Amino acid sequence: MQVAVVGAGVIGVCTAYFLAEAGHEVIVIERRNNVAEEASYGDSGILAPASIAPWAAPGMHKAFLSCLLKSESPLLFNRMLDPALWGWMRRWLKECDVNRYQLNRARMHRIAAYSDQIMRQLREQHQLDYEQAPGYLQLFRSERDLQLAQPAFDFLAAHGIAHEVLDASGARAIEPALNSHTALAGSLHLPADESGNCALFTRQIRQLAQKMGVEFHFASNVKSIRQSDQGVEIRLDARNFTVDQVVLASGADSAKLLAPLGLHLPTCAVKSYAATATLRNFESAPIAAVMDESYKVAITRMGKRIRVAGIAELGSRTTELRQAALNTLLKVASDWFPDACNYNTASFWSGSSLMLPDGAPLIGATPVRNVLVNIGHGSTGWAMAAGSGKVLADIVSDRSPDIDLEGLTPLRLD
Ligand SMILES: Cc1cc2nc3c(=O)[nH]c(=O)nc-3n(C[C@H](O)[C@H](O)[C@H](O)COP(=O)(O)OP(=O)(O)OC[C@H]3O[C@@H](n4cnc5c(N)ncnc54)[C@H](O)[C@@H]3O)c2cc1C
Numbered sequence: 489m490q491v492a493v494v495g496a497g498v499i500g501v502c503t504a505y506f507l508a509e510a511g512h513e514v515i516v517i518e519r520r521n522n523v524a525e526e527a528s529y530g531d532s533g534i535l536a537p538a539s540i541a542p543w544a545a546p547g548m549h550k551a552f553l554s555c556l557l558k559s560e561s562p563l564l565f566n567r568m569l570d571p572a573l574w575g576w577m578r579r580w581l582k583e584c585d586v587n588r589y590q591l592n593r594a595r596m597h598r599i600a601a602y603s604d605q606i607m608r609q610l611r612e613q614h615q616l617d618y619e620q621a622p623g624y625l626q627l628f629r630s631e632r633d634l635q636l637a638q639p640a641f642d643f644l645a646a647h648g649i650a651h652e653v654l655d656a657s658g659a660r661a662i663e664p665a666l667n668s669h670t671a672l673a674g675s676l677h678l679p680a681d682e683s684g685n686c687a688l689f690t691r692q693i694r695q696l697a698q699k700m701g702v703e704f705h706f707a708s709n710v711k712s713i714r715q716s717d718q719g720v721e722i723r724l725d726a727r728n729f730t731v732d733q734v735v736l737a738s739g740a741d742s743a744k745l746l747a748p749l750g751l752h753l754p755t756c757a758v759k760s761y762a763a764t765a766t767l768r769n770f771e772s773a774p775i776a777a778v779m780d781e782s783y784k785v786a787i788t789r790m791g792k793r794i795r796v797a798g799i800a801e802l803g804s805r806t807t808e809l810r811q812a813a814l815n816t817l818l819k820v821a822s823d824w825f826p827d828a829c830n831y832n833t834a835s836f837w838s839g840s841s842l843m844l845p846d847g848a849p850l851i852g853a854t855p856v857r858n859v860l861v862n863i864g865h866g867s868t869g870w871a872m873a874a875g876s877g878k879v880l881a882d883i884v885s886d887r888s889p890d891i892d893l894e895g896l897t898p899l900r901l902d
Contacts, residue, residue, distance in 0.1 A: 490731040491884060492517055492722055494710050494745065497528040498690045498870050499862050500737030502877030505693050507735075508700035510885045515729065516702060517722065519709040524690035527739050527869065530762035530837040531686035532786035532797035534777050535607070535871045536624050537600035538649045538678045539640070542592040542847025543800070543866070544583035547636045562784035564813060566803035573803045576756040579845035586639060588846065593643055595848040595895040600868065602891045603875025610874060614696060618689035619791045621776040624681035625662055627672060627824070629782040634674050637781065641676070652677045665772045670823045683777035683788045686870040710738070713745055713859065720858045733884060737862045740840035749856045753901065755864055757840040759804045761813040762797035763821070764790075764837070765829035772827035785820040794829055796821040800867070807838050841866050851876050852883050852897035860884065861898060 489512050493500045496518035507514045520526065583592060610616060628634045644651045652658070659675035660666050698704065714721045719732040736742055740757040767773050767789075777788040785798035798820075799813040818831050843866035844850065850864045862880045865872050875891075882889040 489513070489733060489884065490515075490719070492720070492729055492731040492734045494722070494734060494736050495738040496520070496523040496694070496704065496706075497526055497737065497739050498524060498531075498686055498873040499739070499865060499876060500735075501690050501693050501697060502873045503735055503737050503862050503880050504702045504877075505697040505700070506877045506881035507884060508697055508702045510881045510887075512881075512884065514697070514702045515731070516704045517708045517710055517724070517729070518704065518706050521706050523694045523704070524687040527839045527841045528690050529687050530760070530797060530839050531870050532762070532777070532795060533619075533683045533685055533788040533790055533870070534624060534681070534779070534786055535604065535684060536678060536681035536868075537597060537604045537871055538644065538651065538681050539624065539626065539676070540593070540596045540600040540868050540871055541640055541643075542583065542589065542596060543843070544580050544592065544845060544847060545589050546584060546586045546639050548584050549581050562799055562816070564799060564801040564810065566801060570803055573756065576754060576845060577802075579754055583846045589639060590643065591895070592846045592848055596868070596872075597647070598891055599849065599851070599875050599879070599896055600871045602879075603872045606874040606878050610693070614692070616689065616692050618684045618692060620682050620684035621789060622679070622682055623662065623776045624678045624683065625659060625776070625778045626676040626678070626781050627659065627666075627778055628674050628676075629671050629780070631673050633782050637676065650678070650680050652679075663774055663776075663778055665774060665825055665828065666778075667824050667826055685790045689870075710745060712748055715857060733858045733860060735860045735862055735880060735884070739863070740842045742842055742861070742863045746854075746861070749854075749859060751854055751856060753850065753864075753898075754845055755842050756802065756845075757805065758843050758866065759801040759838055759840045760797060760867065761799045761809070761817055762795055762837045763814065763817045763831070763834040764793055764795045765831055765834035767792050767794060768829050769827050773825055774828070778824065780820045780824065783816060783820045785817060787821055787824060794821070794825070796834075804840075809836050809838055813838075841869060843867070848896055848900075849876060850896070850898050850901075851879055852893065852899075854898050
């Protein structure tokens with residue numbers, strides 16, 4: 489079958505790889521000049537299936553309101569009067585109920601755990617090195633933050649997922665460079681989780697996909713998609729492609745292609761920020777990845793560099809670098825690893841991920857014939873990419889996926 493994938497982020501590239509592996513003739517259409525140039529570029533690098541959780545969690549509505557009043561906040565707003573944004577927020581607030589949280593988290597965990605398995609297979613099969621490091625530590629500055637995380641600890645215990653709740657000295661035994669002057673009420677260590685470099689991984693999978701015959705068309709902006717007698721017509725500025733099926737893996741901008749097809753999905757583009765700096769002091773740097781849960785900022789070792797990333801900005805559709813967000817990143821990095829780098833030399837970046845109110849992605853067929861989606865992976869898309877690509881390829885190939893797709897396909901929106 490001829491299949492086109494729109495978007496060459498980590499999701500689109502993994503999808504193309506598995507479609508080619510299943511024997512399809514695959515083209516990837518990407519508006520940028522290379523793979524992993526948007527959300528997949530500035531990714532924090534955390535592969536944490538064990539701790540993957542929806543944003544919509546019990547107690548988050550109170551945390552959300554307090555964020556509105558803080559200058560250094562994990563959450564920022566733009567276009568406050570946009571009715572679509574408030575509609576999305578209303579749906580998100582409903583998902584903060586504890587039962588909805590447990591259900592949504594279990595769905596996300598199902599695809600992320602599967603993805604972890606597929607990624608390890610890929611790594612072994614192709615001897616991939618994408619600056620991976622084992623282990624992941626979540627830091628809680630206050631007792632209140634620890635209490636808010638209790639449903640997450642309960643989830644880990646209920647699902648038998650390896651984890652340790654540690655005090656400050658336990659956390660420092662795992663990451664010895666953590667600054668002892670910064671208040672730390674406790675931490676959660678997830679030994680089976682990992683970190684790495686998402687853009688590097690995506691480039692490696694592109695090479696493998698190309699070797700299997702996948703054609704990449706860069707600098708090619710898809711304007712619209714239409715059904716035709718032959719299948720699907722994909723319209724660009726200068727040329728059109730006609731294929732049997734199309735998979736939209738177009739990330740934050742997917743709504744622009746879906747809405748004209750009558751597909752109005754409850755998605756929201758969430759903008760995040762990243763700062764990357766070269767290490768000057770290896771023993772003062774993290775060994776792997778830590779997440780400051782109070783600020784929702786991740787600090788990840790990527791080879792000889794550190795990436796500090798986080799902040800969720802709702803309603804922004806630009807790549808403008810907001811100073812308040814950059815200040816928060818630098819504050820958190822300096823709080824925990826003050827001597828690891830000269831943060832004044834950091835390079836800054838911002839990009840957006842697509843999120844649904846309940847947090848789980850949408851993988852599979854849409855009500856529009858021959859149009860499939862692999863979208864909505866939110867702030868944990870890399871951790872779900874390999875599994876999402878494999879599942880999507882199984883659906884196109886009429887094969888039964890290895891996991892139950894309950895709650896992970898567009899059917900849950902019916
Ligand atoms: C700062 C930051 C940190 C993150 N940290 C983590 C993390 O630690 N762990 C984790 O698992 N996830 C993380 N995420 C989330 C993860 O990076 C995303 O979920 C993932 O990269 C999404 O991949 P994607 O391929 O769907 O999107 P993208 O990488 O954005 O790719 C979509 C592609 O589609 C192309 N496209 C869109 N419209 C068109 C069109 N009309 N025509 C042609 N091409 C088009 C775009 O150019 C783009 O290349 C982070 C995200 C951000 C922004």
